[in-house]
Amino acid sequence: MSGSAAWHDVGSLEELERGGRLVARVGRREVGVVRDVWTGSLHAIRNRCPHSGGPLCLGLVRERETGTPGRYALTGRRVLRCPWHGWEFDLDTGRCLDDPELAAAVYPVRVDAGRVLVQA
């Protein structure tokens, strides 16, 4: 995002912790903030799945699996899983891990005095 984009207040940290996410309109788009509960980090992602338009930020943050044929393993990598079709997105880059052609926009996010701010 351009450095000149403004910071927008999208809700309180308390609300995010209670509901697991925040979704707010920023200009003409919806942006969601989700929390990686393992690290506590916050991630702001456009609330529109680039696959078929689902409300991406209403999906689960979960740990992505890997493995070798017949054996399951965990990657340690948290992803956002779209609530519509289950395609998974990298929390930091917004890149779809199941289709490299697709990415959701991601935005800088910070907390200031209990308010969650997104630069978009």
Place this chain on the structure above:
Amino acid sequence: MIDCDVHPQIGDVEGFLAYVEPAQREWFRRQGPTLGLPGYPWSHPISWFRQDVEGDAGPPGAVVEDVRRDVLEATSADLGILNADDAIAVSLMPSPYRAAALARAHNDWLREQWLDREPRLRGAIVCPAQDPRAAADEIRRVAADARFVQVLLCGGSERPYGDPRYLPIFEAAVECELPVAIHSGGEGMGIAAQPGGAGPPTFYVEWHTLGSACSTMAHLVSLLCHGTFDRLPGLRVMLLEGGVAWLPGILWRLDTNWRGLRAEVPWLERKPSEAAREQVRLTTQPLEHTDGRDDLLFELLEAVGAPDILCFASDYPHWDFDDPAFVLRRLPESWRQQVLHANAAAFYGDRLGG
């Protein structure tokens, strides 16, 4: 031109029985001409065979002279690959011990009665897939003869071939540097699962439409989902006589489902269609008729890797065979050399010789 699917018939049953181990020979003799292989509950209404050719001894394709005349000379094939016929279904016999004996007999019969007599023919290894360790033993035994160019599995099966019970078969094939061919047929017969997934069909026309295509799809999807191609990077699979027009649809469907359901098969790093494109080939026969829209068929196939993935097959001596001249006319000109020759030559490699 390489004909990837020719079916030698067992015309002389008594001659064949000489290849069965003595302790089991009487059992097989008592089964009559079927040799105890599971039969078709759906029977062709007229004949399984082309009606324009006669065999020198029994049905067409029962002796090497028939294949020499009707395939190698009539169609200018440089090489033909012999993929058994009813004996493909040894793996559907209730007894794996009978199946192993019949498979051994068939492989030895093929070597002596066919490969020794005609240098332009190559063989496929029949194996008792219902007992995968015995099948693997048979593959290792026969693979020493370089004229056998692939392992042959039946479309009809107890479970789709990605199931880990079948791994010894695929491991043995890769160890012997042999591809695995899966030939449609046998669906709903013997111990095989029913074709189609909606209960037994009524007619042969239904069976022939669905059974062979559905089992081919099921094996392909199963092998892809189980990650068999990742587990065995040297594995190459040839799908015989299962049709081709469905391929784009099933691969697109699988790729889409993989994206949303990958948690179930998280070992699949590659998009399934990519593994298919690299490690799977299909034979053309029976190339679906398109009511004049071959352009659409070939454009769709191109999207999933054609022409690289297609190899010509005639299916001699069956009623639904494809004449190479007919297929040649239909194929885009730029595909012809690859489909008729180069793709199979690359796939089978050194064992084709010449």
